[in-house]
Amino acid sequence: MGFFSWITRVAVGVTAASIPIINRRVGEEKPPAFFLAGDSTTAVDGGWGNGLLATLVQPAWGLNFGLSGATTKSFVDRGYWANVTTHLRENRDAFECFVTISDLDSCHSVEACVVGNARADSKDGNREYQQNLINFANEVKSLGGTALLVSSLTRRVFPDDPHNATDSLHDQRLAAIAAAKATESTIIDLNAASLAYVNAIGRDASWAYNWGDDKKDMTHLNPWGEVVFGRMVADLIIRAKPELESWIAPNETLSNAIWNNLPA
Ligand SMILES: *[C@@H]1O[C@H](CO)[C@@H](O)[C@H](O)[C@H]1NC(C)=O
Ligand SMILES: *[C@@H]1O[C@H](CO)[C@@H](O)[C@H](O)[C@H]1NC(C)=O
Ligand SMILES: *[C@@H]1O[C@H](CO)[C@@H](O)[C@H](O)[C@H]1NC(C)=O
Numbered sequence: 001m002g003f004f005s006w007i008t009r010v011a012v013g014v015t016a017a018s019i020p021i022i023n024r025r026v027g028e029e030k031p032p033a034f035f036l037a038g039d040s041t042t043a044v045d046g047g048w049g050n051g052l053l054a055t056l057v058q059p060a061w062g063l064n065f066g067l068s069g070a071t072t073k074s075f076v077d078r079g080y081w082a083n084v085t086t087h088l089r090e091n092r093d094a095f096e097c098f099v100t101i102s103d104l105d106s107c108h109s110v111e112a113c114v115v116g117n118a119r120a121d122s123k124d125g126n127r128e129y130q131q132n133l134i135n136f137a138n139e140v141k142s143l144g145g146t147a148l149l150v151s152s153l154t155r156r157v158f159p160d161d162p163h164n165a166t167d168s169l170h171d172q173r174l175a176a177i178a179a180a181k182a183t184e185s186t187i188i189d190l191n192a193a194s195l196a197y198v199n200a201i202g203r204d205a206s207w208a209y210n211w212g213d214d215k216k217d218m219t220h221l222n223p224w225g226e227v228v229f230g231r232m233v234a235d236l237i238i239r240a241k242p243e244l245e246s247w248i249a250p251n252e253t254l255s256n257a258i259w260n261n262l263p264a
Helices: 005-026 047-051 072-077 081-092 125-143 171-182 192-201 203-206 223-240 241-246 250-261
Strands: 032-037 059-062 096-102 146-150 186-188 215-220
Touching: 032 047, 032 081, 047 059, 047 081, 047 223, 072 081, 072 125, 081 096, 081 125, 096 125, 096 171, 096 192, 125 146, 125 171, 125 250, 146 223, 171 192, 186 223, 192 203, 192 223, 223 241, 223 250
Parallel strands: 032 059, 032 096, 096 146, 146 186
Antiparallel strands: none
């Protein structure tokens, strides 16, 4: 065997062995796109959504479709869900598309909500709510995306003990967990993490994240709260999907505070 044919054979062998690996890596390394479906606790100006999007490293990107006052029903009726799925279809070839599905049960804070809008405090309402979350996740999967069921951001209502916020979104959390299980999707348990955090840092420190100058809105987030809870969601996503870590800019100071139960 001459020197050149030996080189050729080695080169061919290396190339052939590398092809599948290269192909797989190209597939895995499509940058992610995040489309956020949710209500006011996700939306621009009051929710955590833009706090999460702000951590993304280009060309990763995302859009916040959060709709104030939305329920699983009105989110569809008002065309927001169709907008999410359109974006998913248009971007799935170039991006690994993730759709976060969060809360969407604004009946927890709006007295006038009726059953049929997925009211969680009636048994039928909660079943319908859970089924709607399942339908969303299944649709995302059928369109080639990945659904991330994000349990609701905790409210910061402390009736007496400043380290024991009311667990008012317990049913919504269980519905999100059940929907993730039923569709083999990922659960991002923001409700458990945020409730544990606000209980640990206490009422006064957690009210610093409340929306509005008087800080009396215990449901929504001010701009700093958006950063803090957006980071919490980003960290929870990295824990669930470590392959996304390189697309999410770290903030160790903030992460250390959050996961060590210190006010951020
Ligand atoms: C769809 O989403 C895009 C991007 O966020 C937005 O500009 C547009 O107004 C949305 N359309 C509807 C009908 O919500
Ligand atoms: C928190 O308060 C609830 C009542 O709202 C009570 O049932 C629960 O035991 C309390 N938890 C702790 C840890 O004190
Ligand atoms: C990172 O966290 C620090 C302290 O928690 C904060 O001051 C800073 O604004 C954060 N940076 C970004 C880009 O969010």
